[in-house]
Amino acid sequence: WLNPLFIIGHKRKLEEDDMYKVLPEDSSEKLGEELQWYWDKEVQKAKKRGKTPHLTKAxxxxxxxxxxxxxxxxxxxxxxxxxxxxxxxxxxxxxxxYDSSDEASLNFAYCYAGALSVCTLILAIMHHLYFYHVQRAGMKLRVAMCHMIYRKALRLSNVAMAKTTTGQIVNLLSNDVNKFDQVTIFLHFLWAGPLQAVAVTVLLWMEIGPSCLAGMAVLIILLPVQTCIGRLFSSLRSKTAALTDVRIRTMNEVISGMKIIKMYAWEKSFAELVNGLRRKEIAMVMKSSYLRGLNLASFFVASKITVFMTFMAYVLLGNVISASRVFVAVSLYGAVRLTVTLFFPAAVERVSESVISIRRIKNFLMLDEVSPFKPQLRGSNENIILHVQDLTCYWDKSLETPALQQISFTVRRGELLAVIGPVGAGKSSLLSAVLGELPTDKGLINVTGRIAYVSQQPWVFSGTVRSNILFDKEYEKEKYEKVLKVCALKKDLELLANGDLTIIGDRGATLSGGQKARVNLARLVVFSVYQDADIYLLDDPLSAVDAEVGRHLFEKCICQALHQKISVLVTHQLQYLRAANQIIILKDGKMVGKGTYAEFLRSGIDFASLLKKDEEVAEQLSVPGTPNVKSARNRTFSESSVLSQDLSVHSQKDGAVEQPPGENALAAVPEESRHEGKINFKVYRKYFTAGANYLVIFILIVFNILAQVAYVLQDWWLSYWANHQEKLNLTTNGYNGTNETEHLDLNFYLGIYAGLTVATILFGIIRSLLVFQVLVNSSQNLHNKMFQSILKAPVLFFDRNPIGKILNRFSKDIGHLDDLLPLTFLDFVQTLLQIFGVVAVAVAVIPWILIPLIPLFILFIFLRRYFLDTSRDIKRLESTTRSPVFSHLSSSLQGLWTIRALKAEERFQKLFDAHQDLHSEAWFLFLTTSRWFAVRLDAICAVFVIVVAFGSLLLAKTLNAGQVGLALSYAITLMGTFQWGVRQSAEVENLVMFI
Incomplete structure (x- = not known):
């Protein structure tokens, strides 16, 4: 069923429309709600027992x-x-x-060859069937957890928001949940590894007696060593994750506030800050990389040490080695090698990492949620009321000063309440209390009717202008046109290439500041026109427009469109106070005045003096929907393309440039770019030279070659020893261990064997550590270069590129360069050299293997090229479909108050699930296409094993046991190793794409 996709991928570049729709059972909503049900049940049970809930149990x-x-x-x-x-x-x-006249033995040998071939073919299928299912299980768990994390983010109270950051939540979605993709692969090997080790020990005892205990002892010793390495690695990863959290949080703040950073020329200070955080992080990454290097090196040499210890004990006990015993033992150790030295330690490591990630996610899921705020439904229009009495609220109970203190007022239908006061007086806090965002400590808030809210900082989300305005309301042309007219948006939309169907990028890159403010106001007016709200809370929405546009919006929107509604307007613009039915003045969270405009004039209060305060002091409150830095309320730059043709610098920067309709370069935000074609060799060269000079790279190549030569020579020497022993047995009518010459011979062969084993160990360890050293250095240097480029980029770059896209480079992509790429590259190099070694030895022993090898190699070249044509695009699609998930999260957190005030949580949860489903489509294809390729590669190798097995029997007269044993055991090894090496080469190419 994947073949049609490969045909398309071979012909042209794959697009999102080519991907298969996500399966119903894999949908984000279904998976998330299912796991959420178990988690809620676990929380309830734990609450009854007075214990801490366990996410692992759920x-x-x-x-x-x-x-x-x-x-x-x-x-x-x-x-x-x-x-x-x-x-x-x-x-x-x-x-x-061998006896050429014994037909019965030959027939039995053919039966054994047939049985070996059947085992090989079943293995080729079973291995990938298992990996497909467990990887899909990991995907399901990750998707479900992401759904739960986003769901929780929409419900976080402001107190909980103070305990976490957008960067930490992004890190949960980008790093922690990815551990589930990995742990599900290896988890079963926690029980399969020990069981297989016991079974192999029994078979080895039957074959070579107690000598096998020496080899198994090596594996037993390696297990606790690797377990300790796993625990130490887990500890380092925990520290690294904490440092990564801090760096990503800082990066998120830097990217979000890049305009201010550039305005104040703070680039150098922030460069030092981020580079300092990165140095601490990379130090931990380097330590964990060295541990990974030792782990991979132990996997590389474990079987060699095991076989060496086994046969050293075997010959020292006076036994005579033979080809059958040697290669049966080598094959049995080879069978258990992957499980015991790679999969079992990997399971321990992944479980350790997952435990930490689950703990972090659980801590997030246990944060306080905003109290359910349910305004009383209106009985009739006359009953609509907003009544606040003796209200006292705290953002943080540990602070002695309340955010609001003894506030009282009543607003009825058709009234406009104006709230004024200096910066930090508590105006936004008052609205947040009415919204239910700020918990009430004392007093009463009585809200009868439905609420609509517009934030101080204009908030738009990724979508069309129309969808931002209608906010999921049904499109009715007459009502919609009325809203556009009231909010002075018609001429602005005419300038956009696609009108109101123009895509607004992350943070509204397509629109100017004034346009975003009017889109926000239009969203509020829609609720009035569609009769969907009764109480309207406006947090200084006119501060981003000029005086003329502001007057138009105030008269048409607030005074006319909302004249039959309850309106609460927070403002610094005194010219609007005349129209207010009531005015309250706040200062330091207290109400210092309440009355009508006329009453205040009669009392001689000077409004302007009340608003004066140190304008350089920013609002201390940092909550979703309000800016961290004081917004420029007193700006009166002209940026309206409706009432003025003089467009400001801000308008030009944000896209409202003087171009005829259809010519706007930013009319639509392009999707994240994807590189096409093959990865150029220059990319690899720059990657390596970023971490080391050419001399170090040359030394690295030499050690890689030496390690593999020693690895191959050890096997060849054992085969040579067995063949020499067999010839000696024939000439001396059996070796009894007492001949003096044989003692000298034993010392010679065993000495060479020991020397090759030691060389394999040393070169293997040095090679692993050097590779990690060079590649982690590359990651560090590339990060620094990218950050410097970001700091030097013009502001236009940040308007055109979503936060999620940029943050994705510094979180997920740098994470790949830190951890996954060095590991994958080393694994690929080891496997590739091993494949070359296997083929070289097999061909040297039995040259005719080249006959089937050549067509199989040609088939492999074709398959790899055919696979990579599609694989590259799928990997790139996976990367580009991941960014909207982070952008949607970041955007939702910025507009959290608006989303909750307008009761749009369910809608935004569905949008998040849609983004996740799109990513799941790409991820599922990435998993399945990899298995498609691996099955075919293993099928090629299975054919190779069958040819070697039956070909050996056909040429039985010209071959000896040692040759057959070496060729067959290597052919069997090639089967698993070959497909893995080729897939790792493709994975390296996919990962290098992140560079």
Whole structure:
């Protein structure tokens, strides 16, 4: 079912429309609600028992049944891996006791070759069937957790918001949830590894006796060592995650406030701040990378040390080695090697990481939620009322000074209440209390009717201008046109290439500041026109427009469109106070005056003097929907394209440039760009030279080659030793261990074998540590260069590029360069060199292997090229569909008060789920196409094994047992190694794309 997609990908670049729709059972909403149900149930149970809820328990209860079934695949696969060496031993024994006249033995040998071939073919299918299911299970868990995190973010109280940041929430979505994709792959090996080790030990005892204990002892010693490494790695990752949180949070603030940073020329200060945070983070990354390097090196040499210890003990006990014993033991150790030295430690490491991530997510899910604020539904228009009596509120109870103190007023239908006061007086806090965002400590708030709200900082979300205005209301042309006219938006929309269907990018990059303010006001007026709200809260919405436009908006929107509604207007513009039915004056959270405009004039109060305060002091309150830096309320720059043709610098910057309709360059925000075609070699060169000079790179290449040469020579020497022993046995009628020459011979062979083993260990460790050192340095230098480029970029760059897109580069992409790319690259290099070594040795022993190898190699080249054509695009689509998830989260947090005030949580949750489903489409294809390719590669290798097995029997007269054993055992090894190496090469190319 993937073939049509590969055909399209081979012909042209894949687009989002080419992706298969997400399966119903994989949808974000379904998965999230299911896991949320189990989590809510766990929270309720824990609350009754007075204990802390466990998110892990909720995850297990939700997924244990389906995940347990996948263990069956693991059991079948690992059993077949153990059975394979038995059949291999039988075939080698046939060559050791070869008799050309014994037809029965030959027939049995063909049966064993057939059984070996069947095992190989089943393994090729079973292995990828298991990985497909567990990776999909990981995807489901990740998607469900993201749904829950976003759902919680929409419900966070302001006290809880003070305990977390957008950067931390983004980190939960970008890093922590990704641990679930990995842990589900290896989790079953926590029980499969020990069981397989026991089974292999039993078979080895039957084959070579107690000598096998020496080899198994190595594996047993490696397990606690790798477990300790896993725990230490977990500890380092926890520290790294905390440092990453701080860096991403800082980066989010830097990117969000880049205009201010540039205005005050703070680039150098923030560069030092971010670089300092990055140095601390990279120091931890380097330590954990060294541990990973040791872990990979131990995997590389574990089987060699195991085999060496086994046969050293075997020959020192006076036994004679033979080809069948050697290669059965090598194959059995090879079968258990992946499980014990890679999958089991990886399971321990991933579980440790996941435990930390689950703890972080649980702590977030346990944060306080905003209290359900349910205004009384109106009985009739006359009953609509906003009544506040003796209201006292605290943002933080630990502070002695309340945000609001003893506030009382009543507003009825058709009245306009104006709230004035200096910066920091508590005006926005008053509105937040009415919205239910600021918890009431004392007093009463009585709200009868539905509320609409417009924030002080204009807030728009990614979508069309029309969708921002209608806010999910049904489009009715007459009413909609009325709203545009009232808010003076008609001529502005005519200047946009697609009119009101123009896409607004993240942070409203397509619109100027005044246009965004009017779009926000239009959204409020829509609720009036559509009769969907009774009480309108306006937090200084006219501060971003000039005086003439402001007067038009005040008269048409607030005085006329909302004249039959309750309106509460926070303002600094005194010219609007005459129209207010009531005015209250706030100062330091207290109400210092209340009355009508006429009453205040009669009492001789000077409004202007009340508003004077140190204008350089910013609002201390930092909450969603209000800016951290004092907005320029007194600006009167002309930016309206409706009433003025003189467009300001701000308008030009934000896209309202003087161009005829259809010519606006920013009429629509382009989707995130995707590189096309192959990765140029220059990219690889720049990547490596970013971390080391050419001399270090040359030394690195030399150590890689030396490590693989030592690795191959050790196997070849063992085969040579076994063959020499077999010839010696034939000439001396059996070796009894007492001949003096044989003692000298033993010392020579064992000495060389020991030397090669030590060389393999040393070169393997040095190679691993060097690769991580160079590549982590590259990551650090590339991060610094990218950050410097961001700091030097013009402001227009930040208007045209969403926060999520930029933040994605510094979170997810840098995370890949820190962790995933060095690990994947080292794994690819080790595997590639191992494949070359296997083929070289096999061809040297049995040259005719080249005959089937050549067409298989040609087929492989075609398959790889065919696969990469599609794989590159799918990986790029996965990357580009991920950014909107972060952008939507960031945008939602910025407009959190507006979303909650307009009761749009469900709508934005669905939008988030839609973004997640789009990403799941790309991610699912990424998983399945990888399996499509791997199955075909393993099929090629299975054919190779079958050819070697049956070809050996056909040429039985010309081959000895050692040659057959080496060729067959290497061919079996090639099967798993080959497909993994090729897939890792593709993965390296995909990851290099992030550079």
């Amino acid at each position: 995850i297990i209860l939700c997924y244990w049944k389906s995940y347990l079934v996948f263990g069956i695949f693991t059991m079948i696969e690992e059993t077949l891996k153990i059975v394979q060496p038995i059949f291999l031993g039988k075939i080698i024994s046939f060559f050791e006791n």
